[in-house]
Amino acid sequence: MVNFNKKIDRSENDSRKWAGRKSYFGREDLLPMWVADMDIEAPSIVIEALKNKADQKIFGYTMENEGYIGSLVNWVEKKHGYKLFCDRIAHSPTVVTSLNLLIKTLTNEGDNITIQSPTYPQFVKQIKSNNRKVMINKLIEKEDGYEIDFIDFEEKIKNSVVFILCNPHNPTGRVWTREELSKIAEICVKYDVKIISDEIHSDLILNGKHLPIASLGKQVELLVYTCLSSTKTFNLAGIQSSFVVFPTTREKESFVEELSLIGVHEPNSFCMDMVISAYNHGEEWLEELIDHLRGNIEFAIDYIGRNIPQIKVKKPEATYLLWLDLREYRLSDEKLKGRLVEDGGLALTMGGAFMGSGFARMNIACPRYMLEDGLERLKKTFG
Ligand SMILES: Cc1ncc(COP(=O)(O)O)c(C=O)c1O
Incomplete structure (x- = not known):
């Protein structure tokens, strides 16, 4: 059994979440529950693979090996029941790199790109910085979670070249159902709109099952670029x-060519061994992690319900992010942030960053002692 409640220390870790507190929040003494990484050690099998790599002592230019892409293909088939073809998969350093290049290659300046709000901030940033136009399909808030407004969605898609899907959805934690994804697919096929499907959170499903939108049939598969x-x-x-x-393989090849023009097509020395060990041997660790995250979410929701009932929060179906509704306080994001920092000593990402003012995103991927501390700070701020 992995001990996810072990005390961690990231003081020497060059972590944006911890070392960035001063520059982002103006103070160093905050409990950071903002950036979406985990205050949890990586699987020991991966650490072992990285140490073995370091032992090779030479870190020259690399070349992709078969095992790297192959490990992803096996993982996706095993976890999500979808068979990928190796020759249609490209390595890319980060999903954000891919979003940027896909926007550049699939659209022209001035084109409309639809996203759904609240949204992962990079979607807006990448669209705008490439001089494309952001079309917002606002998600509808219902008693039991967020839903898609399909009438508005079709209106937006009709006038768009690309739709960026986030599945599972950050920051709301929605896992889109087969019905919802089929409807999205149907509308995108109808208007021949390409889909960039950001599925970075797809292994972190707490409730339900991940369904890759590209797996919904040949017609939609031909429109989908999955990250x-x-x-x-x-x-x-x-x-x-x-x-x-x-x-298609041809599109993969031209993407790799684009990556090579900016010199980031070669996986770094550590990433291939890291990914191979994680995908080939990390499943048990992940199952235990998901149990830990479920436990943290239950704990946090129960705590907030009992101690700070003015804060509304729905159980996410995926991700380790809680989307806290602070609108009852009727304060601007700036004021909410000020209170969290000054009164609670807590660093959260404010909703405005996601086009969701009045909310804050709390990252609960940490040991329980840290979560308890964070919740007490939240209570101190608003309780
Ligand atoms: C939806 C989504 N896409 C992409 C990223 C960033 O991925 P990468 O670090 O690979 O750029 C994040 C990180 O939080 C995310 O939530």
Whole structure:
């Protein structure tokens, strides 16, 4: 059994979440529950693989080996029941790199790209920085969670070239159902709109099953560019590795060519061994992690319900992120952030960053003692 409640120390870890407190929040003494990585050690099997790599002592230019892409193919088939083709998969350093290049290659300046709000901030950033236009399909808040407004979705898709799907969804934690994904697919096929499907959170399903949108049939598969990564799943973001699954080999090849033009097509020395060990031997660790995350979520929701009932929070179906509704306080994001920092000593990501003002995102992927501390700080701020 892995001990996910072990005391951790990231003071020398060059972690954005911890070392970035001063520059992002103005203070160093905050409990950081913001950046979406885990305050949890990576699987020991992966650490072993990295040590073995370091023991090779030479870190020259690399070349992709078969096992690297193969480990992803096996993983996706085993976990999500979807068979990928090796020759349609490209390595990419990060999902954000892929979003940027896919937007550049699939659209032209001035084109409309639809996203759903609240949204992962990089979607907006990448669209705008490439001089494309952001079309927002606002998710509808219902008693038991967020839903898609399909009438508005179709209106937006009709006028778009690309739709960026986030499945599972950050920050709401929704796992889109087969019915919802089929409807998305049907509308995108109808208007011949390509789908960039960011499925980075797909291994972190707490309730339900992940369904890759590309698996819903040939017609939609030809429109889908799926971004996947082991780094969110196994807490390896600092080493960087991700994949894009393309509809055709030709498109994969031109993407690799684009990556090579900016010199980031070769996996770094550590990432291949890291990914192979995680995908080939990390399943048991992941199952235990998911149990830990479920436990933390239950604990947090129960605590908030009993101690700070003004904060509304729904149980996420995936991810380790709680989307806290702080609108009852009727304060601006700036004021909410100020209170969290000054009164509670807590660093959360404010909702405005996700086009969700009045909310805050709390990362609960940490040992229980840290979660308890974070919840007490939340209570101190708002209780
Ligand atoms: C939906 C989503 N996509 C992409 C990323 C970033 O992925 P990468 O580190 O591979 O760029 C994140 C990180 O939080 C995310 O939540």
